[in-house]
Amino acid sequence: MTLLENIKPFWPLLFTFVLPRAINYYRVVKTAIRTRPPPRPLPKKTGRGLNVLFAAICVFLYASLPFRGNLEDHNIFVVTQSRISLETDTLFTRLALFREGRVLTPIDEALRFKLGSQALRQIYLRFGPSTLLNCSFCQSDDQFSYLLYHLPNNVLLPHLFHILCIGLATSETVSGFEASRWRRRTLLGVFALASIDVAMTSMFAPIVDSKTPAPAGIFWTASTLRCLVLCLFDAIIAFLIYASATGRFLLFTAGSATDSELVRRRTEELLKQANLSLQVAQTNLRAYAIARNAVVRNPGLKGVDDEYWRAVVAMEGPERDEALFEDEEVQAAVARAYGSGTMDVAGMKKEAEVFVKNVTRGLEATESAR
Numbered sequence: 001m002t003l004l005e006n007i008k009p010f011w012p013l014l015f016t017f018v019l020p021r022a023i024n025y026y027r028v029v030k031t032a033i034r035t036r037p038p039p040r041p042l043p044k045k046t047g048r049g050l051n052v053l054f055a056a057i058c059v060f061l062y063a064s065l066p067f068r069g070n071l072e073d074h075n076i077f078v079v080t081q082s083r084i085s086l087e088t089d090t091l092f093t094r095l096a097l098f099r100e101g102r103v104l105t106p107i108d109e110a111l112r113f114k115l116g117s118q119a120l121r122q123i124y125l126r127f128g129p130s131t132l133l134n135c136s137f138c139q140s141d142d143q144f145s146y147l148l149y150h151l152p153n154n155v156l157l158p159h160l161f162h163i164l165c166i167g168l169a170t171s172e173t174v175s176g177f178e179a180s181r182w183r184r185r186t187l188l189g190v191f192a193l194a195s196i197d198v199a200m201t202s203m204f205a206p207i208v209d210s211k212t213p214a215p216a217g218i219f220w221t222a223s224t225l226r227c228l229v230l231c232l233f234d235a236i237i238a239f240l241i242y243a244s245a246t247g248r249f250l251l252f253t254a255g256s257a258t259d260s261e262l263v264r265r266r267t268e269e270l271l272k273q274a275n276l277s278l279q280v281a282q283t284n285l286r287a288y289a290i291a292r293n294a295v296v297r298n299p300g301l302k303g304v305d306d307e308y309w310r311a312v313v314a315m316e317g318p319e320r321d322e323a324l325f326e327d328e329e330v331q332a333a334v335a336r337a338y339g340s341g342t343m344d345v346a347g348m349k350k351e352a353e354v355f356v357k358n359v360t361r362g363l364e365a366t367e368s369a370r
Helices: 003-035 044-063 088-096 106-114 118-134 143-169 172-180 183-203 218-246 260-297 299-326 328-338 345-359 361-369
Strands: none
Touching: 044 143, 044 172, 044 218, 088 106, 106 118, 118 143, 118 218, 143 172, 143 183, 143 218, 172 183, 172 218, 172 260, 183 218, 260 299
């Protein structure tokens, strides 16, 4: 039987339900892409939050690298390609071949003393070398004591740093209102990841078979996966914040576009920016007015200024202005810019005179008062 004969019973379903819906979805998506609103510029505060997330992504990505840190922190069973049941002397003889000068370090000697039993080797693979060596109240027959020592530094500390970064990236004070809209959902996801990590570390304790060559160890696997998951989580949150703040990558109009609170916040932010720009312009105009007043009050500077403008007027002259506007190339260029074929030079001069008169209305009264 051919392929067409095999799918022939499904043709009614395909042409009745699947194909029309697929065509309809294609048209809807095509229309949404064509009619979606233009993207907005990224707010400066939102950019700060994205920078915090980018820094966190770089930190977690570096922490996930398998060959970072000291050699003593690596899994000695993987380094020496040995089974967990290998004799201690043979294991560390192999390990000495990878050390400088083929001499074991003090940490290696401490591990040699600790890894004398299979139970401690299982703890080593589960919690790593630092927990096995540094825990002073732990007992070899009580893995829960090792768990209590292991959780704060190795599990909770990365998540606390992650919560701090997410809190800064979604803070309205630091990152603006656009990023703060994701704060609640993001923090819920962060706490969910931390809870899952703590639960998995507490309950997942696989027993490594003695015949397994070079056992990887759950400690090193969990350390790499933990940092990679946090890195991926931050990347997704950064993408969502950027997309919602700029309107990019959104096919359909988001529900936030009709949110009155969001519209009010955006309007307030735009008004603040406009007010700041007006204050800067007012300061520049005030500085110009002070400089101009100083020039007018000083006889020497006033004479230089008057001489300059007399030279400008003499050089250009009114007839030169009219000749310039009456030039065919100038009229053609201006006509192309305005989209019309004719240009009223006299009307433009009249409008310019009215504009100058309105702008300098109060200057004549000021000069007469002086």
